[in-house]
Amino acid sequence: MSAPKPSCWDFYVILDIIPEDKFCVGETKQGCRCGNVINKADRYTANLLITQMNQKKELLKMKGDVEQLAELMLCKHVHNSDRYSDYNQVKKMSSRWTEMIDVKYGEIQKKNKDAAAMKAKKETRRVERIGERRAKVFGLFF
Numbered sequence: 001m002s003a004p005k006p007s008c009w010d011f012y013v014i015l016d017i018i019p020e021d022k023f024c025v026g027e028t029k030q031g032c033r034c035g036n037v038i039n040k041a042d043r044y045t046a047n048l049l050i051t052q053m054n055q056k057k058e059l060l061k062m063k064g065d066v067e068q069l070a071e072l073m074l075c076k077h078v079h080n081s082d083r084y085s086d087y088n089q090v091k092k093m094s095s096r097w098t099e100m101i102d103v104k105y106g107e108i109q110k111k112n113k114d115a116a117a118m119k120a121k122k123e124t125r126r127v128e129r130i131g132e133r134r135a136k137v138f139g140l141f142f
């Protein structure tokens with residue numbers, strides 16, 4: 001089976017993130033979205049990284065990218081800080097996003113499998129029709 005094409009995925013959608021919305025993707029202890037702002041340079045780099053990820057061919061080889069993305073999209077003061085390791089959410093976000101990628105991968109695999117099954121069914125029908133036509137033609141002569 002052929003690998004999914006690069007245009008099959010959009011990480012803005014898969015990971016449900018918009019770097020332009022400025023805020024850290026981390027969560028507070030109460031489960032609310034963190035209100036800390038991500039600086040412009042990191043948002044720019046995050047956008048660039050997502051664009052590159054969207055062009056890659058191997059969906060499952062993005063663990064390193066996802067971790068880098070989490071570092072960029074989490075605030076330096078709390079959720080991506082070495083000083084408060086209890087609050088650091090780089091690992092948590094990376095594994096959540098990796099899971100989301102796995103789900104998407106499963107969906108693409110299923111779609112490809114269904115498409116292949118459909119194609120095989122059509123081909124079988126086509127061969128049957130040829131057989132029927134030949135039988136008719138032979139029927140005329142013999």
Ligand SMILES: [Zn+2]
Binds near residue numbers: 024034036074080
């Ligand atoms: Zn934060």
